[in-house]
Amino acid sequence: MPRRDLRPLAAILLTWLRPVLAILLAFIVSSFLILAQGVNPLAAYAALIKGAFGSTAGLANTGVKIAPLLLGGLGVAVGLKAGLFNIGAEGQLYLGALAATTVGVTDLPVPAWFHLTLAIVAGFAGGALWALIPGLLRAYRGVNEFVVTLMLSYVGIQLVSYFLHGPLREVPAPYVQSHQILESARLPVLVKGTSLHAGLVIGLILAVVLHYFLRSTSFGFETRILGANPEASRYIGINVRRQIVLVMLLSGGLAGLAGVGEILGLKWRLFDFFDSMLGYDAIGVALLANANPLGVIPVSLFFGALRAGANNMQQVVGVETALATVIQSLAIVFVIGIGFVGKRRPAFAEPETQPVSLAIAEPDWPPDPRK
């Protein structure tokens, strides 16, 4: 009677297969959009791939694009693990950039490595602080975090704009911009002659660290239980409020780091509206990665390559860069739109084989406490 239970294996396979299939379908559907413009989709995709991977400059550019997606995606993913929808990564990214800039343009009597560290920590803190507000509101007043995080994004962007027009502004400059980041606070360049900076390495390391952190620590365990079953986590004595606030801090801090990398590694100045919707792409990254920190790596690669290659595609075959956004969104639609509708699972399933609290894996969330 005890046949080997293949369900965990099937679950793992499905978790990985689904995004791949979804991305494929997204490309297929998008090719009709390209066809409608009188362009051969294969030529467009070839230009896209060539732009992203065809040269040292292209590869470096792809790496530059991956870095913030990786960090922002990790931020959103951590929230999702706990069942928290932080869709305001954009605002946290701005606040992170603001804090890092403030430290980075200030001449401090400290060694260079320490100045850089301070700027990075400040950026993390800036993002974390911005996520603290929705975290507290969720934990203590039961306010849905997704609208609050989003609203605060708009507030955060305007706050940055205010500081840029005021105290942070470089005065004899034609544009509204901050002073340049001092050399002591810049992230090192990885490949000479390109703009590929250490933000990518920080992102990769954090992805691996976060994976083990969530898997092997009690903090990670409590986070996953909170996401998988909020009722149960209360019963087994987890301080749910504290956990919500901590996860939001971590989530916002990681999103803040995405902004830090952009400023300290790439732009060396803060501008109004500097990031072109990175925070929203980060949501897509986390969703496609099924909120798995390691999964965030390949998905960021996919999104980053799309972003980097889209310019080349526009130049070579004349297909607009916005197609990249369409492909991304279709991939998400297909991830939730294909496969079987899951049967109701037992309320307290083993979290090891349950990928996430996300309804991608758990369509019946929140679980019915009476079951």
Next chain:
Amino acid sequence: MDFPTEGIVNWLESAIRLATPLIIAATGGLFVERSGVLNIGIEGMMLFGAFAAVAGSFLTGNVLLAALMAMVVGGLLGLLHAYLTVTRRADQIVSGAAINLLALGATDLLNRRLFLEGRPRVALFPVIGPESMRDIPIAGPLVFDQPVIVWIAMLLSIFLSILLYRTTIGLHLRSAGEHSKALRSAGHSVVRLRYFGVLMSGIFAGLGGAALSLGAVGIFTPNMTNGRGFVVLAAFVAGKWNPMLVAIACLVFGMADALQLQAQAVGMGIPYQFLIMLPYLLTVAALAGLVGRTTTPKELGKPYDPQDV
């Protein structure tokens, strides 16, 4: 020196105009929320509607057809959301977020295709108030000098109030959101009602988008909704899911929006960035319950499983 009165009238006039897209989208959004489905895709549906309206007006020169096109496009996105959330029982937030992203990319793409040679101004919603009445002090600019879509918005929220609270289908819709199993026991299809709710929400979000793009400016710019769809979500909370209160909440958001626009134009001593923040901060305040306790539909956001009896 009657400047203050004039200023206030101007302010209210633009507040009403700015609130109109919100009121229309919120009216439709109430159907879906009361039926138990969360639709954060309203933002994307409005955006696509705004684009479809400009495209329709550009291609046909007929505002009525343009509005119709916006409603069809919104409705199609609504059907997609309904399929993903009701049939597939996918997470309602994920589905909505995907629709927003899709609208953002697709409208940008199509917009650039359609208007390769600059951006022509297209036909707007007309002002149909009798000319003699437009000069009446206060009521003239506030009511009679407004584009017809403003009137439609007002009528819609009254109409929905009646539909939700005075008709059988309204009762059923509310039951789908409050206690879907009871509704099923009474022999009605929760799935069909929720589909209906999401569809209505998409159609009206599309029309709300049309009100935005064809109300005053007549051009489409990428991401022109700029969070208005989310402000609508906040208006539900602030207005306690009651059609008239929600419309009033939308009006308050419109007033804040108009204030920041005026401040940017004339300068008011407050940095304009803080005034831009105002509607969003008001939303957070509304959510945080600073405007009284709210009553959420009980099964809002919960997927309905027909096999689960």
